[in-house]
Amino acid sequence: MRYLTAGESHGPQLTTIIEGVPAGLTLFAEHINEDLARRQKGYGRGRRMQIEKDEVKILSGVRHGKTLGSPITLVVENRDWKHWTNIMGIEPLVDDTEEVKRKVTRPRPGHADLNGAIKYGHRDMRNVLERSSARETTVRVAAGAVAKRILSELGIRIASHVVEIGGVKAEHIAYTSLEELQRVTEQSPVRCFDAEAEKKMMAAIDEAKEKGDSIGGIVEVIVEGVPTGVGSYVHYDRKLDAKIAAAIVSINAFKGVEFGIGFEAARRFGSEVHDEIIWSKETGYTRKTNRLGGFEGGMTTGMPIVVRGVMKPIPTLYKPLMSVDIETKEPFAASIERSDSCAVPAASVVAEAVVAWEIAAAIVEQFGQDRMDLIIQNVENMRRYAKEF
C-alpha cells in the first residue's frame, strides 16, 4: 500500500490517493471524519481549528460502503477558500500587487521557509510554507483512518496519548486496557490519562501562550494484537520498527522516536532491558516484560507495540525570533503566519495515523494483497501457527 498527498495549506483542497487497499473492506466517510475531528481538537490550538471543521469526500475506490481494490481518492476541502482565491489562485493574477500576493520574504526560524526557498528558487516563501505546513497532516490522518479500518477487521487495537508537555510528565498511566486509555484520553483536552498532569500541562500551555511562546512534548502510540513476525530481519528496508521510526519523524516538528523503554536502555544492564520469553498452552509464546516495545530483529514479537515520538515546540512564535529579510538582507522579527502555542495533543492523533498506516501496509504486504477476507484468514492462520510453534 502507498499514498501520496497533494495540496497547499490555503489552497482549495487537500487530496490523497491511496493505492493497494484490499477489496472488501468496509469504509464510510464517518470512519475518516471521526479521526479528522480528533486531529482538530486539543488545548493550545489557534483560531483556524475552529473555522476548519474538516470533512472528507471519498471520490473513488469505494462502492456501497466497500473498497473495490482500486485507488481510493480522499479530498478535504478548505472551508476558508473564498478568502484565499486571489492569494492562492491557480490562474495568473490580474491585480499583481504585493498586497494581493501576501508575499513572504522573512523566513521563520525552525520552518522549511529558507531552505525550501533556496532549494526551489522561490523569492516568495509563501510558495514553501503553504506546502510545508502541518495542514498536510490532515490527509495523512485520513489515510491512517483507512489503515485503522484494516487493523480493526484483524482485531488489532490502536490508541495514542500524550505523556509529556513542556516538561510536565504524566506519572499515572497504568491503564488496565486500551479501551480505558482511549475513553479517558478522548475526554482530556490534552489527551492525557493522568488527571493531575493534565491540569499542569494546561497551565504550562497557558503560561507559554501568555509569554508569546510555544512548548513541545512527547506522544505515545500503543498497538495491541499484531501477530508475531510482521516486518523482517532479512533486509534493512523491511524492518517494521525502522519504517515506524521514519513515519514518526516524518511528522512536522517531530525530532525523535523511541520504542519501549527507548533511550533509557542506554543506562541499564542488558539483563534489565531484554524481555524473557515464556510459554503457556493458553497464550503460546509471550514475554515477561515489554521493555523493547514489541520489536526484536525488525519484527513484531506479538507483545504490544509501544512507540514514542518527541515533538519540538512550534516554531512560529508571537514573540518572534530574529531572522533576515531575503530582499533587503536586514534583520527582522520573523513574520507570523498563524500559530498554535502547543499542538502535541493533535500531533498524537497524527502519530497514531502514521503508525497505523505502517502496520497495516506491512500486514497487507505479508499476508496477501488483494482481498480483505483472505488477509483475515491468513492472519488467523499465522496466529494459530505461532501459538502452536
Ligand SMILES: Cc1cc2nc3c(=O)[nH]c(=O)nc-3n(C[C@H](O)[C@H](O)[C@H](O)COP(=O)(O)O)c2cc1C
Ligand atoms: C498537528 C501539528 C500542528 C502544527 N501547527 C503549527 C503551527 O500552528 N505553527 C507552527 O509554526 N508550526 C506548527 N507545526 C509544526 C511545523 O509544521 C513544523 O515545525 C515545520 O513544518 C518545520 O518542520 P520540522 O519541524 O519537522 O523541521 C505543527 C505540527 C503539527 C504536527
